[in-house]
Amino acid sequence: MDVVVENLSKSFDSQKAIDSISFRVGKGEILGFLGPNGAGKTTTMKIITCFLFPDQGEVFVDKYSIRKHPYKIKQLIGYLPEHNPLYEDMNIIDFLIFVAKIHNIPRYKIMARVLDMLRLCGLENEKHKTINQLSKGYKQRVGLAQALIHDPEIVILDEPTTGLDPNQIIEIRELIKMIGKEKTVILSSHILAQVEATCDRVLIINKGKIVADGTSAELRKSNTNKMLNIKISGGDTDIIYENLNHLDNIEQIDITGEGKFKLQTSLNYEIEKDIFQLCASKQWYIKEMTPIEKHLEDIFRQVTQN
Template structure:
């Protein structure tokens, strides 16, 4: 099922939590919804899940509008909210049976669906425990199981690894990747590594507006701009080398990284590369290169650049 968000706006008093947001998620895609806390991620996901009504705009899921057919959309969506509300005094099997009945799954199918969820979410060793006895990681697995038990076509996960330890984070990410091979997934997070590890495409939202839409690779290329080289040159006076680099026709700027080690950061002019001119310079002056490394803009830098305003 495709998801089409059209000009979505939601206000809380005078504050616009979501401001004229539009995007599309294709069937079978894992979309990372990235942004700082308070950017509008949760509000957007609640609107898609029919938990809140937008003030303006619409969301269509498989062609159905959240305004006209919320009951059809809810049947096709599995939702794991950030705080993962679970009944702590129930054991896993009883809880999943309760959720299955709420979703109207026929009684004769419920035991099979519960066994499927226990297997898919890795709950075999814990299935008879009370939810209150489970670690945070296993409680997240139970949350995923309740979101999946009615076999929805779309899975919406709001900050799914909040509060987990590193091992649990890796396990939940692997689980999401496996599920993502069969379903459309929207995953919100403020953790870049999480989105990059699990998602096909990234939306960055800030102050209620989408500021970026693309793959991690596309974001890097888009933000890369001019070529930046980390360059080490030996065999000459550091100031002479600095001046010579600055005088190259392809070079926009030169900066020192470490004067003692004679390490420089060289930024080329737009759509130019300085690699060959640097080699030619070294040959002419009997310098030798100790290091020449292209510097890629990190996703963290791009994220900060886009969300600090």
């Protein structure tokens, strides 16, 4: 089931949280929704889930509009907000039964759905505990279980791994990937390595506008610069730095060690030839010149620093 966002805008007083953004997410796709704090991610998610109403624009979930069919859309969406809302004095089974009743799951199906969620979310060994006895990781699992118990077509997860240890992050990541095989998933996270490992596509928002959209590979390919690690011997590091800094098309250069530099330049410019000619003229020796593989973090910083 597709989610289609069309020209969505929302302001809070004089502050524009999102500014005419549009995108589509399809069934079986996990979209990583990224941006700095205050970029508009949570506002967008709250509008899609019908917790907020936009100033302008529209969201369609399948054929349903957030303006005309908010109740129907809420039935189709499973939502785990950033601050996981749980009734901590209830035990896990009672809480999931309570959520199932809210979603109007037929009474004869409720226990089967609860048992499915306990198994899917790895809660079987904890099922009789009250929620306030659980670790942060298991509380997140309960949050995922409540978001999935009514078998929604769309799953929206806002920072689902906040506060988890590395082992818990991997477990939740694998669970999300399994869910994403059959459902439409929108995932917000500040852990960029997790997004790169989990998501089929990445959308980056900054100051309320979409600044990048594509797979990790597509974003790396479309990036307009390249980076190199360079090691040069035979001269003073500061003098080498000054000479490198005067080459054409140098966008940024940092000293990373004795005779070692990290250099950024235009993607289509062959800076290697200029460096070779410079070193030959100064009788310096190039010990290393290797390209740095770009990661999502590099792309994120480039498109959100302005």
